[in-house]
Amino acid sequence: MRRTVAVLILVGLVGLASVSTFAATKLEVIWMGWPKDKVDVLIDGFKKANPGIEVDMQLIPFAQLFQTLEVRLPSGGTPDVYIVDGPLTPSYAARNFLLPLDGYFTAEELKAWFPASLETGRYKGKLYSIPYATSSAGLFFNKAVFRKYGVPFPPEEPGKRLTWEEVAALARKLTIDENGDGQVDVWGFMFEQIDRPYQLLPLVQSKGAQAIGPDGLTTDGYINSDKFVEVATFYSKFFNEWKVSPQGIPDAAKSREYFGNGKAAMMLGAEWNISRLADFKGLEFGLSSHPYFAGGKAVTPTGSWHVGVNSKTTKKDAAIKFLKYITGHEAAVEWTKLFGHAPARPGVYDALPEVFGNPMWQTLFYEMNNTAVPRPVTPGYLEYELILRETFNSIHYGADPRTSLESAAKRIDRELRKYR
Amino acid sequence: MNSAGHKRQNRGVSRLGTVFLLCVLTVVALVYLIPLCWTVASALRPASSLYEYANPLTWRTFVPDRVTLANLQNIFVNLGFGRALANSFIVAVASIVLGVAVNSMAGFALAKFQFPGKGLLFFMVLITFMVPFEAIVIPLYLVVSRLGIINSYYALILPAVGNGLAIFLFKQFFEEVPSELLEAARVDGASWMRIFWGIVMPLSMPVVVSVVVMLFMFQWNALFWPLVAAHSSQYQMVQVAVATHVTAEEAHWANLFSSALAASLPPMLLFLFLQKYYVRGISNTGFK
Amino acid sequence: MFRDTKAALVFILPAFVFIGLFKIWPIVLSFGESFTFTSITGAKTFVGLENYGYLFTEDPVFWGSVKTTVLYSLMINPLTVAAALGLALLFNRKARYTGFFRTLSFLPSAISMSVVAVVWGIILDPYYGLANSMLRMVGLAPQPFLTSSTQALMCLAAISLWRSAGYWMMFFLAGLQGIPHEIYEAADIDGASGLQKTFRITLPLLTRTTSFVLVANTAFNFLTFAPVYILTKGGPRGSTNLLMYESFKSAFVNLDIGRATAISSILLVIILLIAVVELRLTRASFDY
Numbered sequence: 001m002r003r004t005v006a007v008l009i010l011v012g013l014v015g016l017a018s019v020s021t022f023a024a025t026k027l028e029v030i031w032m033g034w035p036k037d038k039v040d041v042l043i044d045g046f047k048k049a050n051p052g053i054e055v056d057m058q059l060i061p062f063a064q065l066f067q068t069l070e071v072r073l074p075s076g077g078t079p080d081v082y083i084v085d086g087p088l089t090p091s092y093a094a095r096n097f098l099l100p101l102d103g104y105f106t107a108e109e110l111k112a113w114f115p116a117s118l119e120t121g122r123y124k125g126k127l128y129s130i131p132y133a134t135s136s137a138g139l140f141f142n143k144a145v146f147r148k149y150g151v152p153f154p155p156e157e158p159g160k161r162l163t164w165e166e167v168a169a170l171a172r173k174l175t176i177d178e179n180g181d182g183q184v185d186v187w188g189f190m191f192e193q194i195d196r197p198y199q200l201l202p203l204v205q206s207k208g209a210q211a212i213g214p215d216g217l218t219t220d221g222y223i224n225s226d227k228f229v230e231v232a233t234f235y236s237k238f239f240n241e242w243k244v245s246p247q248g249i250p251d252a253a254k255s256r257e258y259f260g261n262g263k264a265a266m267m268l269g270a271e272w273n274i275s276r277l278a279d280f281k282g283l284e285f286g287l288s289s290h291p292y293f294a295g296g297k298a299v300t301p302t303g304s305w306h307v308g309v310n311s312k313t314t315k316k317d318a319a320i321k322f323l324k325y326i327t328g329h330e331a332a333v334e335w336t337k338l339f340g341h342a343p344a345r346p347g348v349y350d351a352l353p354e355v356f357g358n359p360m361w362q363t364l365f366y367e368m369n370n371t372a373v374p375r376p377v378t379p380g381y382l383e384y385e386l387i388l389r390e391t392f393n394s395i396h397y398g399a400d401p402r403t404s405l406e407s408a409a410k411r412i413d414r415e416l417r418k419y420r
Numbered sequence: 421m422n423s424a425g426h427k428r429q430n431r432g433v434s435r436l437g438t439v440f441l442l443c444v445l446t447v448v449a450l451v452y453l454i455p456l457c458w459t460v461a462s463a464l465r466p467a468s469s470l471y472e473y474a475n476p477l478t479w480r481t482f483v484p485d486r487v488t489l490a491n492l493q494n495i496f497v498n499l500g501f502g503r504a505l506a507n508s509f510i511v512a513v514a515s516i517v518l519g520v521a522v523n524s525m526a527g528f529a530l531a532k533f534q535f536p537g538k539g540l541l542f543f544m545v546l547i548t549f550m551v552p553f554e555a556i557v558i559p560l561y562l563v564v565s566r567l568g569i570i571n572s573y574y575a576l577i578l579p580a581v582g583n584g585l586a587i588f589l590f591k592q593f594f595e596e597v598p599s600e601l602l603e604a605a606r607v608d609g610a611s612w613m614r615i616f617w618g619i620v621m622p623l624s625m626p627v628v629v630s631v632v633v634m635l636f637m638f639q640w641n642a643l644f645w646p647l648v649a650a651h652s653s654q655y656q657m658v659q660v661a662v663a664t665h666v667t668a669e670e671a672h673w674a675n676l677f678s679s680a681l682a683a684s685l686p687p688m689l690l691f692l693f694l695q696k697y698y699v700r701g702i703s704n705t706g707f708k
Numbered sequence: 709m710f711r712d713t714k715a716a717l718v719f720i721l722p723a724f725v726f727i728g729l730f731k732i733w734p735i736v737l738s739f740g741e742s743f744t745f746t747s748i749t750g751a752k753t754f755v756g757l758e759n760y761g762y763l764f765t766e767d768p769v770f771w772g773s774v775k776t777t778v779l780y781s782l783m784i785n786p787l788t789v790a791a792a793l794g795l796a797l798l799f800n801r802k803a804r805y806t807g808f809f810r811t812l813s814f815l816p817s818a819i820s821m822s823v824v825a826v827v828w829g830i831i832l833d834p835y836y837g838l839a840n841s842m843l844r845m846v847g848l849a850p851q852p853f854l855t856s857s858t859q860a861l862m863c864l865a866a867i868s869l870w871r872s873a874g875y876w877m878m879f880f881l882a883g884l885q886g887i888p889h890e891i892y893e894a895a896d897i898d899g900a901s902g903l904q905k906t907f908r909i910t911l912p913l914l915t916r917t918t919s920f921v922l923v924a925n926t927a928f929n930f931l932t933f934a935p936v937y938i939l940t941k942g943g944p945r946g947s948t949n950l951l952m953y954e955s956f957k958s959a960f961v962n963l964d965i966g967r968a969t970a971i972s973s974i975l976l977v978i979i980l981l982i983a984v985v986e987l988r989l990t991r992a993s994f995d996y
Binding site: 437441444445448449451452453454455456458459470471477481521522523525526528529530532533534535536538541544545546547548549550551552554555556558559560562563564567578579581582584585587588589592593595596599602612616626627629630633637640641643659662663666671673676677680683684687688691692695697698699 | 709710711712713715716717718719720722723724725726727728729730731732733734735737738795798800802805807809810811812813814815816817818819820821822823826827828830831836838841842845870874875878879881882883884885886902916917919920923924927930931933952955956959960965968969972975976979980983
């Protein structure tokens with residue numbers, strides 16, 4: 001009896017395994033773990049246009065995405081196409097995980113993307129990844145809270161912005177304990193991403209500090225420079241001295257819950273909030289341009305997901321075809337409608353006036369064209385980001401900025417040695 | 421019936437005991453129910469924001485004012501959650517059938533036989549569950565690739581069959597089976613296989629149940645290995661499907677909670693069904 | 709003990725084919741990596757004990773992480789074993805409520821880690837969480853929980869306890885089934901009280917199960933990684949930076965396989981040493 005069951009199951013397994021080995025060309029694509037129904041819609045057009053090519057979209061949860069790539073990329077020819085976090089392009093390119101794409105795109109075709117976005121896909125003069133989306137950020141504010149406490153709105157015209165000192169002053173005014181129970185009911189200000197370099201480096205760069213040395217492999221003398229430390233100290237005050245920002249709200253989804261539920265007056269957030277925040281019933285919000293430091297220059301973050309082709313793929317033609325489709329105009333339009341990311345193709349902005357006619361998008365569009373600064377170009381961005389992120393996290397909990405950054409520089413530089 | 425007489429003797433103690441027991445049960449229930457109710461309520465109410473019901477705290481936090489199955493329907497109809505459930509189920513059942521067979525046999529050998537190299541083998545059994553999976557995932561991926569079974573159900577099932585914890589558990593349990601019983605069967609001319617499957621295993625249902633649940637949970641909760649070893653979307657397993665509702669930019673709370681609820685039902689039902697094998701209670705001495 | 713080497717090998721071989729291929733061999737490969745440096749092109753060079761030397765003498769976070777890991781294990785291991793044993797004793801009786809309670813306490817282990825993290829994140833939210841709402845309701849001061857470097861590790865332990873006590877209870881329930889009832893009957897005749905029976909009979913006769921749960925649980929907790937990764941990322945200020953999380957970061961983010969495997973090898977040695985002590989301690993009372 002027992003043996004029969006085992007044999008039956010084994011036979012069943014053989015059957016199941018053999019079903020999977022058919023199809024003419026089957027592309028394996030590693031994609032972000034976005035909702036399956038939306039991703040299906042996205043690739044429908046490709047499937048219709050290319051009946052000979054089957055696309056296997058492997059949706060990897062964000063928390064496991066990078067480690068999955070680290071196991072799979074070194075050991076073989078699949079995936080054929082994969083999503084690349086823009087600043088990781090040099091890391092994959094340096095390790096020969098990405099196919100150089102220069103020969104596959106004409107100069108004319110390449111004009112369809114923002115030049116700054118394309119730049120993120122280049123490493124040592126070669127193009128390795130095509131931008132799928134870009135991003136920008138600004139200061140979201142809750143109009144009801146401002147009105148209730150008689151504080152005038154921050155400027156909403158594109159390019160007109162508060163200084164960080166003004167933001168801090170407003171935040172102190174708008175951190176409110178409504179019923180006097182010692183518990184803050186409205187926080188003056190929050191960072192959507194409390195510790196990610198993506199959101200925090202623009203502050204540093206606004207002060208005129210460098211995020212990394214010109215060789216892309218040295219941080220000592222840069223992330224522990226006086227200006228960098230000065231900005232990190234300013235950042236720390238939000239949480240530890242003025243106490244106008246909540247500590248330990250680690251991810252974007254949760255920060256948005258705070259802001260969306262009226263528990264924060266202002267939030268420095270990325271462009272996707274324009275569509276996400278619309279889900280909160282009764283929330284009336286505005287968007288002011290990204291703040292800057294008095295005497296410094298305006299800097300905004302940019303860059304997002306790219307797409308690349310595995311250098312070891314055996315299905316190069318189909319892979320390139322898919323890459324061109326997924327980063328092309330139609331797919332970008334479709335995706336923007338579904339998800340609200342900022343497209344990396346200027347043409348999409350014209351094609352979707354119903355979305356981008358919103359004055360908030362005009363503000364962001366202005367930033368992308370005038371103030372966007374990409375993240376540091378280094379093959380060690382994985383390591384750089386992790387350690388810097390841990391450091392900002394410690395600082396937001398009250399660790400001394402200078403000693404934390406000194407130690408971070410030491411750790412990052414040790415990790416970056418392997419790229420020298 | 422001995423226990424009846426025993427109860428009569430201790431009536432005074434027992435009333436105090438009942439009050440104490442009730443207090444303990446209440447605390448245990450609250451500790452488990454508060455987070456669970458909140459999870460279930462979040463899965464069953466119309467999509468809302470995370471803090472909407474968490475603060476301020478009312479009874480609505482735990483009991484939805486409007487129950488909807490729309491979230492559940494969405495994950496099954498639009499997000500292909502049924503497929504993921506089926507995959508996990510196939511993988512779990514196959515791992516259980518093979519796993520119980522080979523691990524129980526190994527546990528028996530370690531418990532009842534003396535042979536050269538036994539100490540070394542037991543040492544190997546121990547280290548298999550003392551090394552973190554993350555540390556061996558890259559070499560394991562290479563081994564599975566070389567065998568040519570990457571991206572198949574085999575890649576999900578076969579590495580989970582040999583389980584050091586299960587062998588260890590079986591060994592501990594079989595040591596308590598009296599050797600005289602086996603000796604007698606040997607004298608009667610039974611083969612070792614016959615003794616094992618005919619006498620030892622039927623005596624060991626509680627531990628078999630524990631191993632079944634253990635292997636089931638191991639596969640049911642698997643997340644990282646399925647992502648790398650059986651990467652095609654057709655093999656997507658249940659925890660992967662749950663985790664995709666948290667992305668870099670946002671979390672789809674309604675999908676997340678309803679898929680987690682759906683994913684927790686099979687292990688719960690399995691446990692509910694199998695726990696009838698844990699029946700011989702201390703106060704219940706009526707049968708033998 | 710039987711001395712039938714041939715039979716023993718037949719019994720042990722199937723499991724060791726699986727374990728050898730999918731566990732031992734990858735472990736050996738991984739252990740080998742800890743003596744190498746992997747360059748960015750994937751080329752490996754033998755560096756002897758350099759990775760270990762760096763960890764012991766220069767690494768700025770290693771010793772802090774060792775301390776945190778040991779502290780965490782000292783908190784969580786006895787707690788989990790005691791809670792699991794307590795639940796098993798409490799629910800190993802034939803009463804109408806036991807089925808419900810067993811399932812209830814088992815349920816958390818069936819819920820996806822990503823959801824457990826979200827649920828407990830909300831409960832322990834320092835500003836608007838359920839736990840603080842309750843504290844305030846009874847007039848106590850709100851606590852920072854996961855956002856405090858003195859409380860975060862304890863909170864992780866509490867969450868882990870909540871998630872796994874019911875799971876380990878299952879093994880104790882299985883062990884309790886193996887205790888011969890005649891022994892209780894004899895004790896009843898001698899007029900032993902419930903507590904006496906628990907300490908004089910149940911616990912001594914449960915040592916094999918206890919030593920299994922103790923060893924398995926030790927390994928399990930030393931290798932804790934997912935809750936840290938999802939809930940605290942090692943913070944606040946490194947207070948939850950468990951070794952396994954350090955190893956994970958080294959392997960998959962810092963692309964430093966040498967350091968990662970050196971850490972997991974050190975973990976293995978620590979766990980083995982503790983396991984040997986635990987096995988010795990519980991062996992003393994084995995035979996009855």
